[in-house]
Amino acid sequence: MQEKTRKKLPSDELERILSDHRQWLESKGTRGRRADLRCCDLSNRNLFGAVLKMAVLRDIDFSRANLRTANLEQVDLHGCRFHQAHLQWSILTGAKLLDNDLTQANLQFCDFSDTIISDANFDGAFFHNAYFGNAVLRKSNLTGTNLRFSTWSSSQLTQIKFTASTIQQADFSYASLREIDFRKAHIYNTDFTGSDLSVADFTSARLKNVNFQGTNLDPEYFQEAQWRDCTFDRI
Structure with missing residues (x-):
């Protein structure tokens, strides 16, 4: 597939767009202008604390950009690239992520509540303390990720x-975890209480102090798994 051509913005133009967008938000559309940054190259840019709520941000390259504490609420991020981007403490509540590259992204303390995520690649990303409450994720890759202290309660995950x-x-x-691949994962001190684990595969996983009470586990998908001090209704 041919690489998309993205526009590079001078710093002063980017600052003006962000300032106009903030005015647009604060005035509820009566002043300023909604930011439209689609198909821009913002890689390696400093966007610390940027307020981009409801901005038009499709097909942007944010690779290695500093987006710490940025506000990306209710944004359509279809096709955006966040490879090795820094999104610590950023807010993505209600955002839509489709066909995104977030490989090796830094997502510590990110708020992904109520997001819709599909066909995204998070390979090697850091999710320390990330929050996915009520999020919907489909057909996405989180292989080799660090999920320490992350929250997925009441989320809907498929494939x-x-x-x-x-x-x-x-x-x-109480999450819906259908057709989830936990093979070879290291899972410690984690709570799956009341979750739907239909066809969740824990083959060769290592589990310690994991709570599976109230789940619908299938022993067939625990082959060669090692567990210690785990709580099951049955297995």
């Missing part, structure tokens, strides 16, 4: 790969 990920003190309680 997600957590292969070889580190999942420690995470909360998956």
